[in-house]
Amino acid sequence: MNRISPARISRLIGNWRGAEGKVSHQLSLALARLIAARELPVGGLLPSERSLSTALAISRGTVVTAYASLRDAGVLDSRHGSGHRITALAAASGAAHTRLVGEVLALPQDIDMTSGALPPSPILTNMLAALRGTDLASLAAGLGYDASGLPALRWAVARYYADLGLPTHPDNILITSGAQQAVWLVANAMVEASDAVVVEDPIYRGSLEAFRRRNARIVPVAATEHGLDMKQLEKALENRPKLLYLFPEAHNPTGRSLDEANRRTLTDLLQRYPTFLVEDGAQNELSTLAGMTPRPIAGQVDPDRVATIGTLSKLFWGGIRIGWIRAAPPVISRLASFKAVNDLGCSMFDQHLAIGLLENIRDARAYRHEEVASHLDIAENLIGQRAAGRWQWTRPSGGTAIWIRMPGIDTVALCQEAQRRRLFLSAGPGYSARENFSDVIRLPFVRPLETMKFAIDTICDLTA
DSSP states (O other): OOBOOHHHHHHHHOSOOOSSSOHHHHHHHHHHHHHHTTSSOTTOEEOOHHHHHHHHTSOHHHHHHHHHHHHHTTSEEEETTTEEEEOSOOOOOSOOOOSSTTOOOOOTTSEEOSOOOOOOOHHHHHHHHHOOHHHHHTTOOSOOOOTTOOHHHHHHHHHHHHHTTOOOOGGGEEEESHHHHHHHHHHHHHOOTTOEEEEEESOOHHHHHHHHHTTOEEEEEEBOSSOBOHHHHHHHHHTOOSEEEEOSSSOTTTOOOOOHHHHHHHHHHHHHSOOEEEEEOTTTTOBSSTTOOOOOGGGGSOGGGEEEEEESTTTTOTTSOOEEEEOOHHHHHHHHHHHHHHHSSOOHHHHHHHHHHHHTHHHHHHHHHHHHHHHHHHHHHHHHHHHTTTOBOOOOSBSSEEEEEOTTOOHHHHHHHHHTTTEEOEEGGGGOTTOOOTTEEEEEOOSOHHHHHHHHHHHHHHHO
């Protein structure tokens, strides 16, 4: 039975409540938009009025009225003892959602803490400022299509891995539109409906979304700030899943990295239970420790059964939509055929720019490390001053956010309350295939000092 949890609706519904109009009407419109977009499927059972009102931090009567409106519109069928079932698509209304499901569309006056994206690196802005018209004109040559990626950039990415101690040939590289497209390509080229995909719990929201849209059977394995539950992982691998998707380093969202003992255990398991590994290294360059860019785990497993994902978005800027997949040539060829159907290839202008950025990678690493480490120190000091003893966290070894446990706090409802103060947060269930971690938030920390103070003070006030 397809039950839709209140936590899922709270995550999907975004910035639904405006300053004018009845709250019940706003809620019915917001639910109708989700149904029209097929984010809430026909046949799905909506939560009870009481549980949804708790998750959205509103009155039960508001939900009762909103559900009644949807029934009147022929969208819901409500029966005593059977709940509220979606029976038809609602009419589409409002603006299309242009970010990952569950990420809000914040206004300029809002404080958006739902994403850990970083501001542009000065390495990038200085390079852009130095470009001249003749530099750009020279890039326009040929037909402009290459699904595999610009050969010179594939060579540059191959050198990037070779410098990390992992010999790589350009035939092992596919250029993608960021790490998100890399995950999407893997999901669409390698996973069929009902295939088992093992993921960490919690895990990056964008990957969950990609595998869910393939109707994969997601098998979560517990991941803590210290490592993976290897017994759970072995049990999952015994069943021969189609893929194992994980972050060995700078895990998204907890920020942990596997220690040597965990890495050895992982590689031993992959030798005993041959499963295709998707190693997401999107955050590998965001270590909180100086000089720490880890060697990918791909060098320790069967090269025909691993794909490693990387990106320039973290080091330089999210607007540079250049990522890549490193894998065996037959795997790259299959992925490239899917990419050709999807977009014919990445922008040649971005790819040429990426070659120059990779030539400056040492300076970019030094800058990002100082930025991430200094902001993390500030954030931990602020949290220690306001919430010492109440919040629980482990200092992340990489990434741009802190995974904070708040015992006794319903963080799904907390996010709704904070939203009314113009603060947008992400609750733990959004990162879980089983919607666990209802007492956790993911708090990005690379923000201006006043922004961090406002966010932490607001959360503390709401949870006092």
